[in-house]
Amino acid sequence: MFDNPRPTIRTFIIENFLFGDGSSMPDDTGSLIENEILDSTGVLELVVFVEETFGFTMVDDEIVPANLDSVAKIAGFVMSKTLRISA
Template sequence: MMTAIKDRVRSFIVDNFLFGDTSYKLSDSASLIENDIIDSTAVLELVAFIEDNFGIAMVDADIVPSNLDSLDRISSFIEARAQTLAA
Protein backbone atom coordinates (compact mmCIF):
# COMPACT_ATOMS: atom_id res chain seq x y z
CA MET A 1 0.00 0.00 0.00
CA MET A 2 2.90 2.35 0.79
CA THR A 3 4.09 2.26 -2.84
CA ALA A 4 0.63 3.19 -4.13
CA ILE A 5 0.43 6.10 -1.69
CA LYS A 6 3.92 7.29 -2.61
CA ASP A 7 3.13 7.06 -6.34
CA ARG A 8 -0.04 9.16 -5.92
CA VAL A 9 1.81 11.78 -3.86
CA ARG A 10 4.74 11.83 -6.32
CA SER A 11 2.33 12.38 -9.24
CA PHE A 12 0.64 15.23 -7.39
CA ILE A 13 3.99 16.90 -6.59
CA VAL A 14 5.32 16.52 -10.14
CA ASP A 15 2.09 17.79 -11.70
CA ASN A 16 1.52 20.71 -9.33
CA PHE A 17 4.93 21.87 -8.11
CA LEU A 18 7.31 20.69 -10.83
CA PHE A 19 4.78 21.55 -13.55
CA GLY A 20 4.91 18.08 -15.08
CA ASP A 21 8.71 18.06 -15.38
CA THR A 22 9.31 14.31 -15.15
CA SER A 23 13.02 14.83 -15.92
CA TYR A 24 13.48 16.08 -12.35
CA LYS A 25 14.63 13.07 -10.33
CA LEU A 26 12.68 13.38 -7.09
CA SER A 27 14.17 10.91 -4.62
CA ASP A 28 11.92 9.48 -1.92
CA SER A 29 14.02 10.99 0.87
CA ALA A 30 14.79 14.39 -0.70
CA SER A 31 13.67 17.40 1.32
CA LEU A 32 10.88 19.15 -0.55
CA ILE A 33 11.51 22.34 1.40
CA GLU A 34 15.32 22.46 1.16
CA ASN A 35 15.17 21.69 -2.57
CA ASP A 36 12.69 24.57 -3.09
CA ILE A 37 10.00 22.25 -4.42
CA ILE A 38 7.37 23.41 -1.95
CA ASP A 39 6.81 26.65 -0.07
CA SER A 40 4.19 27.63 2.50
CA THR A 41 1.45 27.94 -0.12
CA ALA A 42 2.36 24.58 -1.62
CA VAL A 43 2.17 23.00 1.83
CA LEU A 44 -1.47 24.10 2.05
CA GLU A 45 -2.15 22.57 -1.38
CA LEU A 46 -0.43 19.36 -0.27
CA VAL A 47 -2.55 19.23 2.90
CA ALA A 48 -5.73 19.69 0.83
CA PHE A 49 -4.59 16.91 -1.52
CA ILE A 50 -3.96 14.53 1.40
CA GLU A 51 -7.30 15.33 3.01
CA ASP A 52 -9.24 14.98 -0.25
CA ASN A 53 -7.51 11.88 -1.58
CA PHE A 54 -6.91 9.87 1.57
CA GLY A 55 -9.81 10.94 3.80
CA ILE A 56 -7.51 12.27 6.49
CA ALA A 57 -8.39 15.38 8.49
CA MET A 58 -5.14 17.16 9.30
CA VAL A 59 -4.79 19.49 12.28
CA ASP A 60 -2.15 22.19 12.70
CA ALA A 61 0.08 19.84 14.72
CA ASP A 62 0.24 17.49 11.71
CA ILE A 63 1.45 20.21 9.34
CA VAL A 64 5.15 20.02 10.17
CA PRO A 65 8.25 19.09 8.16
CA SER A 66 8.58 15.79 10.01
CA ASN A 67 5.33 14.73 8.28
CA LEU A 68 5.49 16.61 4.99
CA ASP A 69 9.11 17.23 3.94
CA SER A 70 9.73 14.20 1.69
CA LEU A 71 7.87 11.50 -0.18
CA ASP A 72 8.97 9.00 2.47
CA ARG A 73 7.68 11.17 5.32
CA ILE A 74 4.38 11.99 3.61
CA SER A 75 3.75 8.34 2.76
CA SER A 76 4.60 7.21 6.30
CA PHE A 77 2.29 9.84 7.77
CA ILE A 78 -0.61 8.85 5.50
CA GLU A 79 -0.04 5.14 6.16
CA ALA A 80 0.06 5.64 9.94
CA ARG A 81 -3.03 7.85 9.91
CA ALA A 82 -4.92 5.41 7.67
CA GLN A 83 -4.14 2.57 10.10
CA THR A 84 -5.40 4.68 13.00
CA LEU A 85 -8.63 5.41 11.13
CA ALA A 86 -9.09 1.72 10.29
CA ALA A 87 -8.64 0.63 13.90
Protein backbone atom coordinates (compact mmCIF):
# COMPACT_ATOMS: atom_id res chain seq x y z
CA MET A 1 0.00 0.00 0.00
CA PHE A 2 1.12 3.55 -0.70
CA ASP A 3 1.20 5.91 2.27
CA ASN A 4 1.68 8.89 -0.03
CA PRO A 5 0.98 8.32 -3.73
CA ARG A 6 1.51 11.98 -4.68
CA PRO A 7 5.21 11.72 -5.68
CA THR A 8 4.51 8.68 -7.87
CA ILE A 9 1.56 10.38 -9.55
CA ARG A 10 3.42 13.66 -10.00
CA THR A 11 6.44 11.90 -11.55
CA PHE A 12 4.21 9.98 -13.97
CA ILE A 13 2.49 13.17 -15.13
CA ILE A 14 5.75 15.06 -15.60
CA GLU A 15 7.42 12.21 -17.48
CA ASN A 16 4.46 11.27 -19.69
CA PHE A 17 2.62 14.53 -20.35
CA LEU A 18 5.29 17.19 -19.88
CA PHE A 19 8.16 15.16 -21.35
CA GLY A 20 10.25 15.44 -18.21
CA ASP A 21 9.95 19.23 -17.89
CA GLY A 22 8.30 19.93 -14.56
CA SER A 23 8.52 23.71 -14.93
CA SER A 24 4.93 23.96 -16.20
CA MET A 25 3.54 21.47 -13.70
CA PRO A 26 0.99 23.12 -11.40
CA ASP A 27 1.11 22.53 -7.67
CA ASP A 28 -0.67 19.44 -6.36
CA THR A 29 -4.05 21.18 -6.20
CA GLY A 30 -3.83 22.80 -9.64
CA SER A 31 -6.17 21.58 -12.36
CA LEU A 32 -4.52 19.28 -14.88
CA ILE A 33 -7.38 19.86 -17.33
CA GLU A 34 -7.57 23.67 -17.05
CA ASN A 35 -3.77 23.87 -17.33
CA GLU A 36 -4.04 21.78 -20.53
CA ILE A 37 -1.86 18.98 -19.22
CA LEU A 38 -4.56 16.32 -19.59
CA ASP A 39 -6.93 15.86 -22.50
CA SER A 40 -9.33 12.97 -23.09
CA THR A 41 -6.56 10.66 -24.30
CA GLY A 42 -4.39 11.66 -21.36
CA VAL A 43 -7.18 10.77 -18.95
CA LEU A 44 -7.27 7.26 -20.41
CA GLU A 45 -3.49 6.94 -20.04
CA LEU A 46 -3.77 8.18 -16.46
CA VAL A 47 -6.49 5.62 -15.68
CA VAL A 48 -4.30 2.78 -16.98
CA PHE A 49 -1.37 4.07 -14.89
CA VAL A 50 -3.49 4.31 -11.74
CA GLU A 51 -4.94 0.83 -12.22
CA GLU A 52 -1.58 -0.82 -12.93
CA THR A 53 0.38 1.07 -10.29
CA PHE A 54 -2.07 0.94 -7.41
CA GLY A 55 -3.71 -2.41 -8.12
CA PHE A 56 -7.40 -1.72 -8.61
CA THR A 57 -9.82 -1.23 -11.47
CA MET A 58 -11.64 2.03 -11.98
CA VAL A 59 -15.27 1.80 -13.02
CA ASP A 60 -16.71 4.24 -15.53
CA ASP A 61 -18.45 6.46 -12.97
CA GLU A 62 -15.11 6.99 -11.16
CA ILE A 63 -13.44 8.43 -14.26
CA VAL A 64 -14.50 12.01 -13.56
CA PRO A 65 -12.69 15.29 -12.87
CA ALA A 66 -13.61 15.05 -9.19
CA ASN A 67 -11.18 12.10 -9.00
CA LEU A 68 -8.62 12.93 -11.69
CA ASP A 69 -8.23 16.70 -12.15
CA SER A 70 -5.23 17.29 -9.88
CA VAL A 71 -2.44 15.37 -8.22
CA ALA A 72 -4.18 15.89 -4.87
CA LYS A 73 -7.52 14.58 -6.18
CA ILE A 74 -5.89 11.55 -7.79
CA ALA A 75 -3.94 10.80 -4.60
CA GLY A 76 -7.07 11.15 -2.47
CA PHE A 77 -8.99 8.86 -4.77
CA VAL A 78 -6.17 6.28 -4.76
CA MET A 79 -5.99 6.38 -0.97
CA SER A 80 -9.76 5.94 -0.61
CA LYS A 81 -9.75 2.97 -3.00
CA THR A 82 -6.74 1.26 -1.47
CA LEU A 83 -8.12 1.71 2.04
CA ARG A 84 -11.39 0.09 0.96
CA ILE A 85 -9.52 -2.79 -0.68
CA SER A 86 -7.34 -3.44 2.37
CA ALA A 87 -10.24 -3.20 4.84
